[in-house]
Amino acid sequence: MESLAEVRAEALACTRCGLAGGRTQVVFGVGNPGADLLLVGEGPGREEDLRGEPFVGRSGKLLDTLLHQELGIDRTSCYIANVVKCRPPGNRDPRPDEIDACRPYLDAQVRLIAPRVVVTLGNFAARTLLGTTDGIRRLRGAAYPFGTAHLVPTYHPAAALRGGAEVVAEMRADLVRAKALLIGRRSELPAGGGVLAAAARRDEQVPDGTAARGPAGQRR
């Protein structure tokens, strides 16, 4: 089986779609390849394209803050990727053909990282991984089965920056839901299984009541 490093090396030279022509570099993903938690956003913006890392700049700072405050982790304890690995020009939405072309890389990341929980950030990641046309406002507030994992949709941090306190509060609630899923499965976590697993075992106070409802998300 291919390793994540091999898939990354393949992606770094990819010209499968037109986004290759406008990129500074491919933004494959960052973090712990054995993480319990995988976060999936939409695509690189200008700063991400320049730095080669997802979620830098203001959106990234908000995401880092929420990960720290709600999950007690930093980005080295999870893995962060995007639906498309190259920047759409002018930060436009990725097109369906571009999402389809890039999908094998995301599927490989899901398969090889094998997270316990996937948190999607924004419309594109939720729709792509759940195979639905529903929007994030309709999808969020629940957890969905996703292969052997769970998928928790939430807003893109850029939307939370625009939307203000109410949207940020909903994002926090979604991250608490993700943490509760990890805690609920703590008996399955390997001994010493990473910072997130340790944090999950420690925390006895996370609210229960995480909803689980269909449709079932398929890994691929």
Ligand code: SF4
């Ligand atoms: S967006 Fe994905 S499919 Fe398109 S060129 Fe970049 S890596 Fe390849």
